[in-house]
Amino acid sequence: MLAIAPARPVALPRQEWRADGRALARRLQSKYSDRITGALVLPARAGRYADVPGELPESIVSALRARGVDQLYSHQLEAWEATQRGEHVVVVTPTASGKTLCYTLPVLAAATLNQSRALYLFPTKALAQDQVAELLEINKAGNLGLRASTFDGDTPGDARQAVRLHGDIVVSNPDMLHTAILPHHTKWAQFFESLRYVVIDEIHTYRGVFGSHVANVLRRLKRICAFYGVHPQFILCSATIGNPHEHAEALLEDRVTAITESGAPSGEKHVLLWNPPVVNRDLGLRASARSQSTRIARSAIRAGLKTLVFAQSRIMVEVITKYLKDVFDHDPRKPPRIRAYRGGYLPTERREVERSMRAGCIDGIVSTSALELGVDVGALDVVLCNGYPGSIAATWQRFGRAGRRQQPSLGVLIASSEPLDQYLVRHPEFFRDAPPEHARIHADQDLIALDHVRCAAFELPFASGELFGMLDPEPYLELLVEASVLHREDGRWEWIADSYPAGAVSLRSVADGNFVVVDRTDGRQTIVAEVDYSAAALTLYEGAIHMVQAAPYQVEKLDWTGRKAFVTRTSVDYYTDAIDYTKLRVLSCFELAAMGDGSVQHGEVHVVRRVSGYKKIRYYTHENIGYGPVSLPDQELQTTAIWWQLPLAALERLFGSRQQALDAFLGASHALHVLASLAVMADARDLQRSVGTGDDSWNVGAHRRALQPASASTSPDAFLPTLYLYDNYPGGIGLSAPLFDRAREIVDGARALVERCDCKAGCPACVGPVLAADEVLEITPKQLAVRVLAAFATPA
Amino acid sequence: MTHLARLRALRRQAGATPSCGPPLPMDATTAIATPGACAPLCRPADAAKGKADGAAELQRRVASLRGLLGRREALRLPPGLDASSSRAPIGDRIPPGIEVAAGVHLIQCSYAPPPMPDAIHIAALRSLPQQRHARRHDPDGDQFVSGSRLLAIDTETTGLAGGTGTRAFMIGVADLDGDRLRVRQLLTTTMGGEAAMLRMFAAWLRPDHVLVSYNGRSYDRPLLSTRLRLARLQDPLAGMPHLDLLHVTRRAYRRVWQNCRLATAERELLGVVRDDDLPGSEAPAAWLGYLRGGSSHALHRVAAHNDQDLRSLMGLVAHFATFTGSPVHGK
Secondary structure, eight states: OOOOOOSOGGGSOGGGOOOOHHHHHHHHHHHOTTTEEEEEEEOOBOOOEEEOOTTSOHHHHHHHHHTTOOEEEHHHHHHHHHHHTTOOEEEEOOTTSOHHHHHHHHHHHHHHHHOOEEEEEOSSHHHHHHHHHHHHHHHHHHTOOOOEEEOSTTSOHHHHHHHHHHOSEEEEOHHHIIIIIGGGGGGGHHHHHTEEEEEEOOGGGSOHHHHHHHHHHHHHHHHHHHHTTOOOEEEEEEOSOSOHHHHHHHHHTSOOEEEOOOOSOBOOEEEEEEOOOEEETTTTEEOOHHHHHHHHHHHHHHTTOOEEEEESSHHHHHHHHHHHHHHHOOOTTSOOSEEEEOBTBOHHHHHHHHHHHHTTOOSEEEEOGGGTSOOOOOOOSEEEEESOOSSHHHHHHHHTTSOTTSSOEEEEEEOOSSHHHHHHHHOHHHHHHOOOOOOOOOTTOHHHHHHHHHHHHHHSOEETTOOBTTBOOHHHHHHHHHTTSEEEETTEEEEOSSSOGGGGOOSSOSOSOOEEEEEOGGGOOEEEEEEOHHHHHHHOSTTOEEEETTEEEEEEEEETTTTEEEEEEOOOSEEEEEEEEEEEEEEEEEEEEEETTEEEEEEEEEEEEEEEEEEEEETTTOOEEEEEEOOOOOEEEEEEEEEEEOOHHHHHHHOSSHHHHHHHHHHHHHHHHHHHHHHHTOOTTTEEEEEEOSSSOOEEOSSOGGGSOSOOOSSGGGOOOEEEEEESSTTOOSOHHHHHHTHHHHHHHHHHHHHTOSOSSOOTTTTOOOOHHHHTSSSOHHHHHHHHHHHHHSOO | OOHHHHHHHHHHHTTOOSOSSSOOOOOTTSOOOOGGGOOOOOOHHHHHHSOOOHHHHHHHHHHHHGGGGGGSGGGSOOTTOOGGGGOOOGGGOOOSSEEEETTEEEEEEEEOOOOOOSEEEHHHHTOSGGGHHHHHHOTTTTSEEEGGGEEEEEEEESOSOOSTTOOEEEEEEEEEETTEEEEEEEEESSGGGHHHHHHHHHHHOOTTOEEEESSTTTTHHHHHHHHHHHTTOOOTTTTSOEEEHHHHHHHHHTTTSSOOOHHHHIIIIIOOOOSSOOOGGGHHHHHHHHHTTOOSHHHHHHHHHHHHHHHHHHHHHHHHHHOBSBTTTTO
């Protein structure tokens, strides 16, 4: 048993210092017991093993042996047996439990014995490349003579034909299947004719918008397979989520066998829930999560532990990287010990970071969710989550990145001031007991289904009565006839337009195009980053500081129509944060229910969002050192929402003024958003909230109460405060309907959250940040919010 | 809200560039719904799942989906292709040629042949790096080929988008038939005529044919192979020798002419000047217009255009074959 770590471990020679996750966990617990609100220990688990099945070809058995595999884990054998029975399979086991072999064995056996082929789909190119490298090694070890290759946007044109004609295992991603393979399926005819297995890994990432798109791409894939007379078996893999079996069946629209018991051994895992210390009790202000994450990361790295820090945003990745580099990388002559990793870097840069991480040259890596998936970055000891990732499942997935060496590992969840975070660290039992969230898809979402019926009609004509998955495509087809895209003749819908529909449909976002960030320093023109359309308005306005590998660039010019932002290197000591407003208008109401004194409704709304300016925030002190204006086109969105309203009589009875009523609704919206996000496993950005006044004025977009325009009402009779929660996707993505069904539960939960909060007047954990002036009010924001929530809870 | 306004609004939300009209005007009639004013409707999601029972239900669904249309740029009406505006009287709807199968018309013409040498040295024409691949497939590549083995092909298609959604509505071939240049064109007048057209075309091909085309190696041939595959027919084109004159022309005149389009080559080398030619880019609209009940006038012009392309192809073979090395290749 190790003693508490010495205070300055770095003074000891590396090889004598034998720190591990358990030692660090104990040291933190003794030193910071007031900040640790919960500690869990997951005991080490012994492995359960099985013999390599006898029917496996000898060449594969010897390939496994050459790679040190003499036995299988029990779940690997289960997967083998299920595939041999001809079933679709979903394997749900933790990171590093040998999931790969679950699909590699049946695929290799079928390829060796019957020359049949397999298609692998991974959500990212990095994972695909890892996979091919591994396949090539097995292939070499067993001299199997199989050809495995990636097929993605980086595959050169002359190599593509070879892949199509000769690839036994083609490793690609859903986007490529959607834009390049299915619309050209005749070129892949030989491949499809002998396609036996389709492997889809990381299916927990295929939820929400992306998942709904992918479910439709699979409908198209099965349609093309049927044309070539094959019905491939699907082998799916997922990280732990609440409903892997149901989710797999929803994606495939078919019966799937679930394998959920891992036979792999695992090391002891320590988990700490960490709440930053209160720095101002009256205001409910706590130290930032960032300061705590960097502190823990410093201790861990000094103790010689390989550490991964997950941050919630790209900006936060850059900020934390800078702070850690300031400590560990101050000598420019030495290779860097700290690296950042996130989407938006160019692929070559990411590969390089992965390589140096695997080689053990890097001691600390700071990442967005990009590293949540199985990208191989070698063994890690400590994982820090700077802020709650938004779901229990993702938190465990991140903690799962540590402990590959079956040593004790440590995961720390450091709460930010976000209410969801605060809720979790104050209710450690919730974190411990909560089942992981459910992944939901809405494959029949109108806009998404229309996109894919269109793509499918391009690939093969639709015949009368043909179903598209479980969907009747006829209304969509008729609509496409109206748009002159299809022509109907003798009960068949044939493509006639001169267009390539898959090119216009992005699986990952609503956007038509990403923005590129062009560095013009010293007259160069170098692309340094890419930014999603949806994030552009909030991060690329003129004047914004855009960070790439902790280096600040200032946006000088934004070409909105050309999708380009021109930046130059700069050396300012601040970063920028956008200020945004929204305006909502109800278009139609689908459902209405009375709730207490008021009502809740579900329907369609029109949202306009405007970024009006930005704040400059100084590093380290985080003081606000100035504002700048932003002039960008408004973003419009037509979507589904639920909203709550109180009648005038109730408003007059409960509140002394309109401003007071608005403050009350704003506070309540904060708490309702927390509970609603938990209820439907929504990414915070997929579900948005807003409070309107019933007239046409602008509302504060998120958490900036202090900026709420005081003169809220222009037409005195129209005052009708309305609290909206809306799907942040054109046409809606199916969050509102379940929220409407669970409205009562959500209101009750929000009321309990606010009432039981420890703060005095209101805090970021319940009703959002409050001003010092709110403290001395006769009625605090917290009390106001409770009044609103209670009004909806009272029996009518 | 008008249909077009809604189209524009939804397109913009999907990230389309805001170049297509004024911003959506706020609709004053849809005020904030008050509890009393809102009648509960059924959820769209539920409606989507229910199988449309009857035409009325279908129409209701189509109407409710119509608002989605313009959210995608590709779904906007192409100019001049409005289905309702192009109904033509029956007398204006006579396609060229004679109907040889349901939905398939055959147009045949014969002309005086170009001055073709008795034997053509294909390999000499192909003495280009880009053509090495082709020579491998051509057992007679180093030998002399008689003019009667040449088959010029040229298709007219519904567009240039590529992939499985583009089709050929006309396939034209030209060959030397005795002492005449014979041009045969197949035209589909319905979607359903495609399979018959492909079968007839395939039947014209002989194993000893040498295909002659202009950019056919990367355009017409793969497109026809795709259509044959979709119609579940054998693809005889795959293994056939193929002389793509675009490459020959490029090699010889890339630095001489502004471009190496067929129109340029035939004007410069053969002195062909087209009169009232239908630009190739208008061919898709000509066919679609007819398919939707419009006049066949433009289809006749498409056939004439295609016919001239084929004659120029044979003319160019004759032209290049009479050259031996310099001065063309030495340029």
